Structure formats: C-alpha cells, structure tokens
Amino acid sequence: MQIIFGLMLAILLGALEQSIVAVVLPEIALQLNGFEEMAWVVSAYLVASTVVTPIYGKLSDLLGRRSVLSFAIVLFFLASIACALAQTMPQLIIARVLQGLGGGGLISVSQATIADVVPLRDRGRYQGYVSGVWAVASMAGPVIGGYLAHYLSWRWIFWINLPLALLALLVVRRALKHLPAGGRRHRIDYVGALLFGGGLTGVLVFLTRLGQGQSAATPQTLGLLVAGMAAMVLFVWQERRVADPMIPLDMLRVPTVTICCITLFLCFFQLIAMSVLLPLRFQVVGGVQADSAALRLVPLTLSIPFGAFISGRLMTWSGRYKPLQLAGSLVAPLAIVALAFVDPHAVLLTALVMVMLGLAIGLQLPSGLVATQNAVPAHQVGVATALTAFSRMLGGAVGVAVLTTVLIALLRHGGMGIADLAGGEDILMSMFHRAMAGGDAGTSADAGAVRAAAEVAFRTLFLLSAAVSLVAPFLVARLPEATLRGSTSVAASMD
Incomplete structure (x- = not known):
C-alpha cells in the first residue's frame, strides 16, 4: 500500500x-x-x-x-x-x-x-x-x-x-x-527517440493548430505535417534496423496489443472530446452559464471510475477481459447517438445517457491495459504499458483537434444561414454571444435562431463521433481471449 x-x-x-x-x-x-x-x-x-x-x-x-x-x-x-x-x-x-x-x-x-x-x-x-x-x-x-x-x-x-x-x-x-x-x-536508441519525438510533435502541433481554427493551407501549418510525417517514416526505418529499438515494432504484431491500443485510443478520443464539447453544447444550445455546464458534466466524470472499478472486480473474479471490452465498445456508440438526440434542456435524461457512456468507457480502460500486459513478456511490460498510455493520450489530443475542427466548420456553415451574421464580425463569436443573450424581446429571437443552428451542428458532430466509435466492437470481436496469469515474477518474489 x-x-x-x-x-x-x-x-x-x-x-x-x-x-x-x-x-x-x-x-x-x-x-x-x-x-x-x-x-x-x-x-x-x-x-x-x-x-x-x-x-x-x-x-x-x-x-x-x-x-x-x-x-x-x-x-x-x-x-x-x-x-x-x-x-x-x-x-x-x-x-x-x-x-x-x-x-x-x-x-x-x-x-x-x-x-x-x-x-x-x-x-x-x-x-x-x-x-x-x-x-x-x-x-x-x-x-x-x-x-x-x-x-x-x-x-x-x-x-x-x-x-x-x-x-x-x-x-x-x-x-x-x-x-x-x-x-x-x-544500448539506448537515441536516434529513434529523437525521430519519434520530433515527428509526433509535428503531427500533433499540426492537429492542434487546426483545432484552434487555423487554416491547413498556410505554409507553416502544412510544413509541420510534412516534416512530422517524414520523421515518422524515418523512425519506422530506424526501428527496423537497430538491435534494441526504442519502440519494438514487433510488439504491434501481437493482435491483443494492437487491438487494445486502438480501442483505448478510441475511448479517449471520445472521452476528452466529450469533456470539451458537452459543456460547450450546454452553454451555446442550453443557455447555461460556465459553472453550471461544468457541474452537468459530473455524471460522466463519476461514472468512468465506477465502470473501471466494476471492470477490475470482474476481471479479478473471472480472469477474463474480452467480455468487458466487448460490452463497453458496444454501448459507447449507442450512448453517443443518444446524446445527439437528447434535448440538452432535459437535465435528468442527459445525465442518464452520460452515465451510460461513462460506464462503457470505464469498462474498457483497465481491461485493455491488463490484456496488453498479459500478452507481452515480463521484460517488455514497461514499454507495453507506455504504449497503452500513449494511445490514450494520443486519442485525447487527436479527438479534441479533429472534432473541434469539424465543429468550427459546422458552426460557420450554420451561421451563414442566418442572414445578419454574415457581416464583418466573426461568425463564431457572434453566435456564442447571441446564444448566451438574455431573454428580452430584442434578443430572444436571435438567440433562438442561433441555438437551433448550433444544435444541428452538435447533433451532426455527435453522429460522426459515434460512427468513429463503431470501429471498436468489430476489432474487439477479433480479440484473442487468454486467461490472466495468476502472478508476475516480481510480485511473487515480494510475497
């Protein structure tokens, strides 16, 4: 302890x-x-x-x-x-x-x-x-x-x-x-570490700039992507030629490792993106203040560790992980689809759907990690664990960047349909201010039109996000099932 x-x-x-x-x-x-x-x-x-x-x-x-x-x-x-x-x-x-x-x-x-x-x-x-x-x-x-x-x-x-x-x-x-x-x-592969770090940084910064609304056509932004992808190609070449690679690519040939890393990527793709997008939807469409929007996210936040706790207990009891991952990967896209159609003003129903999504994600987190550790030799547990953590963090970074970029495009398109928003003022800022406007006669009609356009954008975005999540159950269905080992050599030596 x-x-x-x-x-x-x-x-x-x-x-x-x-x-x-x-x-x-x-x-x-x-x-x-x-x-x-x-x-x-x-x-x-x-x-x-x-x-x-x-x-x-x-x-x-x-x-x-x-x-x-x-x-x-x-x-x-x-x-x-x-x-x-x-x-x-x-x-x-x-x-x-x-x-x-x-x-x-x-x-x-x-x-x-x-x-x-x-x-x-x-x-x-x-x-x-x-x-x-x-x-x-x-x-x-x-x-x-x-x-x-x-x-x-x-x-x-x-x-x-x-x-x-x-x-x-x-x-x-x-x-x-x-x-x-x-x-x-x-013998530490310093060249591989530098290529991996530099290449991934270029790609992530490119995605982050897109998520912040910057154009992909600018030379600086496009140069980041090209340089990042070139460094990642060199990284793969480097890892295949060295005796002790920084990230053993052979590990990714193990089906359990690859599938679990992808499913964990998708879990955090949805989790981090929803943690950002749901409060924004509550404010723009539901008209609530920032503090209330944050509080309404609590059901999602609390249900994730509860789902992880259930998953851990069931794995300890049964020694199996595939049923837990399959259940979570099937429920998650259904919950996201439900969020797309639930009225954000329906507080209780929205909370119930968020609890369902949180439980689905929570079931997959410990089961994906333990399954990966179970599939590799003891001397590779560290890098295998880091790969799962990397997959989760990468999923969060990519999820926020990609879905925020799509949301910006959808909101701009929806704002163009409102005639008096097509002036010199930035459309997104104008939509946000009008959606948050008070209920006086002069602004209520504008706020209602903007909120309706924004709701269409958020609904489309959630449906696209659910479509991405549908990849997970097809992958998990191909996941090899193996009984968890009862002990590790280190743990056994410490008894």
Missing part, C-alpha cells in the same frame, strides 16, 4: 496538471498579455506528455522504474517552479513543455510499476484506483485552480505542485528501493 500510495500521488500530479490550468487561462493571458497564445498553455503540456510516454516506458524497462520515475518527478518539480516564475507567455509555454516532459513519465512509469508489484489477476482492481485518480483530478482541477486564482494568484496552481512532488519523490524512492534496477545490458 505504501508503493501504491506513492504511485497514486505521481499519477495525480500528472493528471491534475491537464485540467487545473484551463479555468484560469483568461487571467493568465490578461497578466502576461498573451491572448493569442492562450490555448498553447494547455496544448503544450498535452503534446509534450504524449510524445514522451512510450520513451519513458522503454527507459524504465532498461534502467529500472525507480530511477526513471524519480527523474520524471524531479523534472516536473523544476518545471513547475519555472511555470510559477514565468513573466511572459512564451516563457510559460516553454515551461509547460518541460512540465509535460515530466508529466508523461509520471503516468506511464507509475502504471508500469503497478504491473511489477501486483499480480495480473488482481491488477484490474488497482487500475480501477488509477481511473478514480483521473476522475478526481478531472473534477477537482478546475475547482482548485479557480479558488487559488481567486484568493491568491494563478501562480499558485504551480506552486501547489512542489509539496506534492516532494512527497511523491520521498515515498517513491523509499517504497521502490527493492524493485529490480534494470540489470540487463542495453
């Missing part, structure tokens, strides 16, 4: 930093005079943490979990200081990149360490705890950030990381001292 406590602290640090900043972005942009770069304060952390996740997994297999996780915590600690002391928006964005480089290791290495100390048969239960930490971070992050910014300063959302990081480092160093320190001979 001491080990699990330290790992939960590390995961909490990495997960909390993804949500605590969003609510105070306007105040940060106002003080640092950087409204144009405001979105990059969030995107910089997300892109950096996604890129380094598989690299941390490989390094922890080679060098040992304790040293690699300690490095990630120290880097996160130092980057948090840099964030708190930033005087300009570019300084803050660079510090957030460094913080993401540490945050990616906090999550992936902690989950791999759980695989070292918990038998496979019981691992689903502990992965349920991990999902619970994610849910707590998702709910508590905006609240904590709002209170700290209101009563102290936005800089305290970074200062608060320091005591938590020091406590996590102390517990991890003490609790993991008996774990193997990575004794096998190794």
Whole structure:
C-alpha cells in the first residue's frame, strides 16, 4: 500500500496538471498579455506528455522504474517552479513543455510499476484506483485552480505542485528501493527517440493548430505535417534496423496489443472530446452559464471510475477481459447517438445517457491495459504499458483537434444561414454571444435562431463521433481471449 500510495500521488500530479490550468487561462493571458497564445498553455503540456510516454516506458524497462520515475518527478518539480516564475507567455509555454516532459513519465512509469508489484489477476482492481485518480483530478482541477486564482494568484496552481512532488519523490524512492534496477545490458536508441519525438510533435502541433481554427493551407501549418510525417517514416526505418529499438515494432504484431491500443485510443478520443464539447453544447444550445455546464458534466466524470472499478472486480473474479471490452465498445456508440438526440434542456435524461457512456468507457480502460500486459513478456511490460498510455493520450489530443475542427466548420456553415451574421464580425463569436443573450424581446429571437443552428451542428458532430466509435466492437470481436496469469515474477518474489 505504501508503493501504491506513492504511485497514486505521481499519477495525480500528472493528471491534475491537464485540467487545473484551463479555468484560469483568461487571467493568465490578461497578466502576461498573451491572448493569442492562450490555448498553447494547455496544448503544450498535452503534446509534450504524449510524445514522451512510450520513451519513458522503454527507459524504465532498461534502467529500472525507480530511477526513471524519480527523474520524471524531479523534472516536473523544476518545471513547475519555472511555470510559477514565468513573466511572459512564451516563457510559460516553454515551461509547460518541460512540465509535460515530466508529466508523461509520471503516468506511464507509475502504471508500469503497478504491473511489477501486483499480480495480473488482481491488477484490474488497482487500475480501477488509477481511473478514480483521473476522475478526481478531472473534477477537482478546475475547482482548485479557480479558488487559488481567486484568493491568491494563478501562480499558485504551480506552486501547489512542489509539496506534492516532494512527497511523491520521498515515498517513491523509499517504497521502490527493492524493485529490480534494470540489470540487463542495453544500448539506448537515441536516434529513434529523437525521430519519434520530433515527428509526433509535428503531427500533433499540426492537429492542434487546426483545432484552434487555423487554416491547413498556410505554409507553416502544412510544413509541420510534412516534416512530422517524414520523421515518422524515418523512425519506422530506424526501428527496423537497430538491435534494441526504442519502440519494438514487433510488439504491434501481437493482435491483443494492437487491438487494445486502438480501442483505448478510441475511448479517449471520445472521452476528452466529450469533456470539451458537452459543456460547450450546454452553454451555446442550453443557455447555461460556465459553472453550471461544468457541474452537468459530473455524471460522466463519476461514472468512468465506477465502470473501471466494476471492470477490475470482474476481471479479478473471472480472469477474463474480452467480455468487458466487448460490452463497453458496444454501448459507447449507442450512448453517443443518444446524446445527439437528447434535448440538452432535459437535465435528468442527459445525465442518464452520460452515465451510460461513462460506464462503457470505464469498462474498457483497465481491461485493455491488463490484456496488453498479459500478452507481452515480463521484460517488455514497461514499454507495453507506455504504449497503452500513449494511445490514450494520443486519442485525447487527436479527438479534441479533429472534432473541434469539424465543429468550427459546422458552426460557420450554420451561421451563414442566418442572414445578419454574415457581416464583418466573426461568425463564431457572434453566435456564442447571441446564444448566451438574455431573454428580452430584442434578443430572444436571435438567440433562438442561433441555438437551433448550433444544435444541428452538435447533433451532426455527435453522429460522426459515434460512427468513429463503431470501429471498436468489430476489432474487439477479433480479440484473442487468454486467461490472466495468476502472478508476475516480481510480485511473487515480494510475497
């Protein structure tokens, strides 16, 4: 339990930093005079943490979990200081990149360490705890950030990381001292790591720029995509020729690993996108304020760890994972279709559908991770775990970027149908302001027209999202079923 406590602290640090900043972005942009770069304060952390996740997994297999996780915590600690002391928006964005480089290791290495100390048969239960930490971070992050910014300063959302990081480092160093320190001979593939990091960064930044409404035809944006894809092609060539690749491509030939990574990608594609789009729909179509929209997302946030807890318990009892993944992958697209047609003013019915979606996603998270760990040799558990974490984070980054880009296009098209919105004012901003307008006679008709156009856009978007989710059950149907192993060598040696 001491080990699990330290790992939960590390995961909490990495997960909390993804949500605590969003609510105070306007105040940060106002003080640092950087409204144009405001979105990059969030995107910089997300892109950096996604890129380094598989690299941390490989390094922890080679060098040992304790040293690699300690490095990630120290880097996160130092980057948090840099964030708190930033005087300009570019300084803050660079510090957030460094913080993401540490945050990616906090999550992936902690989950791999759980695989070292918990038998496979019981691992689903502990992965349920991990999902619970994610849910707590998702709910508590905006609240904590709002209170700290209101009563102290936005800089305290970074200062608060320091005591938590020091406590996590102390517990991890003490609790993991008996774990193997990575004794096998190794040669780190630095070229592969650089190609992978550079290529994926280019692609993710390209998608992020699209999600922020920038045109794909500009030379800078298109150049990012071309350079990123070229680096990824070179990365594949590099990994096939080296003896000890950074990411073993042969692992992706294992059907269980490939299918589980794709299904986890789709889970977070939907989860992160819905976490962003649903509150926006509640505001634009339902006419509620930002705080109420955030509260209405709670049923989705709470049901995910509950579904993960159920999944972990059932895996411990039955030793099987495929039925859980199949049930979750079948229910998720149905729930998204239901969200498309449920009136956002119907609070109770919307909450019930969100609970159904959250349970479906929760069933797949621990079962996909444990199935992947069960399908690879013990010495590759770290990189396999990092691949699942990478798939989840990549799904979230791609989901937000792609669906936000589609939503912007749909809203612009819908706004063009309203004659008096086709002037010089930006159509999206005009639609948002009119949808949130009061109920006086002069504005109620405009608000009603805008909300109707926006509802058509959101409904179309949700149906497209559900169509993407339909890929998962077809893949899971081909997933090989294997009984979970009763123990791991490390766990058995610690009994």
